[in-house]
Ligand code: GN1
C-alpha cells in the first residue's frame with residue numbers, strides 16, 4: 628500500500644491508521660490521516676501532489692517553506708520524514724507531504740456571514756502585506772504564466788482547433804468568452820509593459836483556502852501555498868472576490884441564480900484593502916478592482932479549455948463537469964461586467 632509506505636517514512640512506530648479523503652481542491656488529492664501512536668490518537672493532513680500540474684514538486688515545497696518561515700506562521704507546518712525531508716516519493720514515483728492538522732479550524736466554500744467575508748479579505752490582505760519586503764528572487768515560478776489571461780485565451784483558441792467532438796457542445800460559451808477577451812487582456816498588456824509592480828502573491832485566493840477559528844470566526848491562517856510566486860495584487864484581490872462574493876458555489880448548476888453580491892463584496896474588500904492600502908502604488912490602486920473580471924473570466928476560459936481537451940487538468944466528477952464550471956464562471960463574469968462601476972466605486976472609496 629503506497630499510503631502505508633508514506634506513513635512509515637514519517638512515523639515508523641504507528642499502530643493503526645486510517646485515511647479519509649476530503650473534497651477540497653481540484654488538483655491534489657487530500658486526506659485526513661488518523662494515526663494511533665503509543666495509544667495516542669493523532670490527526671494530520673496528507674496530500675498527494677499532482678505532478679502533471681506541478682512538474683517541479685520540490686520547488687512547490689521549497690517556495691511554500693520559504694514563505695512559511697519568513698512570515699513565521701506557526702499555525703501551519705510541514706512534517707519531516709525520518710531522513711529530514713518535507714516530502715516523500717513513494718515506490719511508484721508519487722509525491723507526498725504531510726502537514727499538521729490545524730486544531731479548532733474550519734474553512735468555508737461560501738458564506739453569508741459578514742465576519743467571515745471581512746476576515747477572508749483580511750487574511751489574504753495580511754498575507755500580502757507580510758510578504759511586502761520578502762526577497763522574491765528565491766522563489767521559483769512553479770507554474771509559468773499562471774494568471775496570464777492572454778495566454779489562457781490562446782490555449783483556449785488552440786483547444787477549439789484541436790478538439791474532437793466537444794467544440795459542438797460549447798460554441799455558445801466560447802463565443803461569449805470571446806466577447807470579454809479585450810476587456811480583460813489589456814491588463815496583461817500593462818503587465819507586459821512593466822506598468823504593474825511584481826509582488827509576491829498567493830495566486831489561489833479561494834475562500835476555502837483560509838482557515839478560521841471555529842468559535843470566533845476570526846481567521847487563523849492562509850493555506851494552499853502551492854502557487855505562491857511572483858505575481859500581481861489584482862489577481863489575488865480578484866480571485867478572492869470572485870470566489871466569496873458569488874451567490875452560488877463554483878460547482879453549482881443553478882446558473883440562473885448566479886450573481887456577484889455587492890454587499891458581500893463590500894465586507895471582503897474592506898478587510899482586504901485595510902491590510903494592503905499602505906503598500907500599494909497608484910496604478911495598483913487604480914487597477915485593483917479589474918482583477919475580479921479578469922480572474923473570473925480567466926477561470927471560465929481555463930475550465931472550457933480543459934473541457935475541450937477532455938478533462939486533463941481539473942478533477943471532474945461527471946462528463947460535462949468542466950463545461951458546467953465554465954458556464955458558472957462565465958455567468959458570474961458577465962454579472963461582474965455589468966456591475967463594474969459599482970465595484971469600482973466601492974474599491975476606490977475603500978482605498979482612500
Ligand atoms: C485549482 O485545487 P485548487 O482548488 O486549490 C486551481 C486554481 C483554480 C481553482 C478553481 C494550481 O485550485 O487556479 O482557481 O482550482 N489551481 C491550480 O477552483 O491550477
Ligand code: MG
Nearest residue numbers: 652831851853
Ligand atoms: Mg490550490
